Amino acid sequence: MHNMILKFLSIFATLSLTTATSLPCILKSFNTGLVCVCNSTYCDNLIINLPVKRSEVHIFSTSKSGLRFHEAKSKFNNEKIKIPNGAFHYGSDMPPYYKRFMQVVQKVEGIDEPVDSVVNVEINRTAHFQKILGFGGAFTGAVSYNLKLLSKELQEHVYKAYYSKDIGIGYNLMRIPIGGCDFDLASWTYNEKPEHDPYLSNFTHLDERDLDKIKQINELKKITKNNDIKIFGAAWSPPIWMKTNNEYTGLSALREEYYQTWADYHVKYLELMAKNNLPFWAISTGNEPLNGILFPYFVHFMSLGWDPAMQGKWLGENLGPAMKNSTFTKNILILGGDDQRYTLPIWFQQMFKSNGDSCDYLDGFAVHWYADKFVPAKMLDDTATLFPDKFIIATEASSGDRPWDMHKPVLGSWSRFEDYTIDIMEDFNHFVSAWVDWNLILDEEGGPNYAKNTVDAAMIATENQIYKQPIFYAIGHFSKFVLPGSVRIKSKPSNRFIKSVSFLRPDGYIVVILYNIAEHSMDVNVFDKEHGVLRLELPAKSLHTLIYK
């Protein structure tokens, strides 16, 4: 008996000795900020060891001054723990006059919350909101192309960094364009020829470009051992002969005689993808339908214009019935919208008004981030209230798209990190269930993009290295910790310099995410009624994920 116990103890000791630890980021400094460098033999990763004892808290931190998933441990009701500033010291510790300054600011702004330099964040684990579906990025033609130029070792680093649950940031969603999109070498669709072919007689097998993607994604699944990836698609444009303007871009609509053909096109694609080993979880009704109606003079890439009434008719009479009619596609979900936040909830109200039943075919609404800075998040709340049985999923985000932006990667950009962080928090605080980034990896110019619509991405490929941009860590602070099936719980900071969102995971762990938006350190007290208070000092411009039972 004694021996047994000793044996167990020694096994336990060996186990804890071999507890894996994360590989740290190798920082590289540019005059625009800090990136993490991966080469063929090295790439930083993230292994989390969950706290075992109740009231113990593990804290992961990323900061403008160079922390990347820095790990610290503390306990509720202990003395304050100070999260260090990174090696590239940024911002100041809280200056003594700060409290007085804050009092003035809050008075001017009419904030009647407790005027204090310590920010209180109350966690209420019994107040439950939406259930979380997950996180991901897009596997565009550009991504496929960029990956092919990398060595096998670097490809594997990319796959693991995103989709490994053990050492990556645990993505479980992936968006794939049906046919081409702007992040491609050229515009393309299936059955471009013969024209005016309602039976799609030439859509009998997959294009080389899709076969390449399938090979790469199945390799990704094998390397990451992740078999829970949900794949969803969206078409940018049909073959031009189905369109009123006979072009890939510009002011357009679907010719009415091809409503059924365009629905069948989706079903054919999904059947062929499934037969070639890449079953889909969902599709949307099409990427950004307003591009072909309101913005044809700004958007120079593939699009198809719809208004909600026409799209409702197509969904209700063609796409919905066709999807339900094939054993391959009847369980595939349909997402509506796939356009900017300002289309919510009006698009669906209009659709409902003109074609009531068509909305029954929709399982959820997809929304893009490009107007989020100008459009209130209340539109998400209104949508959730009006359509309580549909989920909302954020399906596209990238930086550098605006006329006044650098239309390419800005290496190490912290302002883009902050845009991502704040948008993800805002979305989740307003009923969004999943958050999906745009291209998984782009080149140093932010492409390739045949329409010169280059942007930034979380990973940038160079000839023999990969740069992980700060936004990679911004998403990772959520995606690694907020497991699918988590629910958002209530958390409210008492001061606008700290942003927060919190979740209860299916395994019972609480995840609290805090962002210090200030240019100086902030004292934060996290209150959880079951534990007491956790005292923290957070450096300037820093993001933190707290996890505890």
Ligand SMILES: *[C@@H]1O[C@H](CO)[C@@H](O)[C@H](O)[C@H]1NC(C)=O
């Ligand atoms: C890769 O990066 C690691 C860590 O910076 C370094 O030790 C190693 O020499 C690099 N390998 C190559 C092939 O450059």
Ligand SMILES: *[C@@H]1O[C@H](CO)[C@@H](O)[C@H](O)[C@H]1NC(C)=O
């Ligand atoms: C926590 O939320 C629940 C459910 O919304 C509510 O009944 C309760 O009063 C809240 N507790 C506190 C301390 O705010």
Ligand SMILES: *[C@@H]1O[C@H](CO)[C@@H](O)[C@H](O)[C@H]1NC(C)=O
């Ligand atoms: C079918 O499509 C291929 C391109 O994928 C094209 O080369 C061929 O000409 C098409 N066939 C007909 C009959 O149009």
Ligand SMILES: *[C@@H]1O[C@H](CO)[C@@H](O)[C@H](O)[C@H]1NC(C)=O
């Ligand atoms: C359903 O599928 C059958 C067999 O493929 C076909 O004949 C029928 O037209 C389809 N109905 C719809 C509504 O798509």
